[in-house]
Amino acid sequence: MSENSATEKSYPDEPSREQRIYQALAAVPCGNVVTYGQLAELAGLPRAARLVGRTLRNLPNGTNLPWHRVINAAGRLSLDTDSDSGQLQRARLQDEGVVVTNGRISLSQFRWRP
């Protein structure tokens, strides 16, 4: 029990990978955004952008984490603008002062640099 058993597959004690992503995400300040790849790197998981996306997708609805501050490398929101989550993301960002034009954000202006 001390460590993960070699057979841990599903989610006995969920490896720290997602935990690191949560922590890195929680550190992103209001009014800023990060890309999936950047967040992965901040979490110590380079090249795990897809994992970040999958992890965010699994977040509970009432989560406290600023998932809406995560966008793709093109400066676009990866969620459908039609979906509820997509609209919520856009609304929250604009509420934080992040300018969203046609589902796009100026990375050079709002990207967070620690």
Place this chain on the structure above:
DNA sequence: ATGGTGACTTGGC
């Protein structure tokens, strides 16, 4: 076990 898919990224045209 092999192949397709996805809240992705980067490089080339």
Place this chain on the structure above:
DNA sequence: TGCCAAGCCACCA
């Protein structure tokens, strides 16, 4: 600015 091909990691049929 936009499409395509590869690379990448985890999940699912």
